[in-house]
């Protein structure tokens with residue numbers, strides 16, 4: 001499924017064991033805020049009884065687990081780094097080994113994303129599968145300059161179907177749209193595939209930042225909406241939001 005790459009350990013990007021949440025472990029929370037107890041179900045936002053994130057003035061700090069998946073080299077790590085640090089990792093491609101916890105990011109007043117980067121290389125697949133089960137959301141990436149990564153999306157969806165929760169929030173992202181001259185996957189092809197599987201879809205660039213914040217914000221809004229027992233605001237519609245807010249590759253720079 002993945003392209004062959006020389007793999008080097010990233011080492012430093014993995015936090016110490018004491019700060020690395022396990023696949024099944026409790027989620028970290030800022031001090032002084034309420035959070036689900038250790039017995040909270042792994043896919044909390046989808047369960048009844050989970051504290052509401054909105055309305056009523058109560059403040060809960062809930063971390064939703066978001067994982068990036070897709071072939072090796074599509075830009076998962078770069079997309080996360082762009083989102084977290086606002087920078088682009090240019091230069092030598094260092095392939096992720098296994099799975100990497102990339103920290104928490106508070107996107108809204110009451111919800112943060114616990115972000116996990118995964119290795120796209122086939123040989124780490126059994127490691128990453130173990131983490132799918134607890135994911136609240138998966139961002140599935142392909143590279144618009146690499147047809148094989150696009151063709152593999154169906155295989156990725158089959159894996160997600162097998163290992164993730166059946167109601168995991170999913171979004172399809174076509175990355176590297178800044179590389180216009182090397183593009184081999186048309187936007188319409190991505191749209192068509194997304195429509196076929198009922199997925200929200202956007203094209204992104206970790207290099208320019210195009211739609212990167214939007215992708216994470218959209219997922220956070222969707223998860224927050226799902227976690228509310230009695231939504232006080234009009235229902236959030238992920239597909240509509242992404243369609244409305246997403247920008248085209250040719251029109252803009254962040």
Ligand SMILES: Nc1nc2c(ncn2[C@@H]2O[C@H](COP(=O)(O)OP(=O)(O)OP(=O)(O)O)[C@@H](O)[C@H]2O)c(=O)[nH]1
Pocket residue numbers: 005070071072073074075076077078079089090091092093094095096097118119120121175176177178179204205206207208
């Ligand atoms: N032009 C361009 N290059 C990108 C973009 N995103 C990533 N790259 C480049 O693509 C290569 C692979 O990026 P990574 O983020 O390491 O890929 P990955 O999906 O994490 O790969 P694995 O860790 O092996 O699964 C690197 O050389 C990046 O600089 C992008 O949006 N535009």
Ligand SMILES: [Mg+2]
Pocket residue numbers: 076077078094095096117118119120
């Ligand atoms: Mg990586």
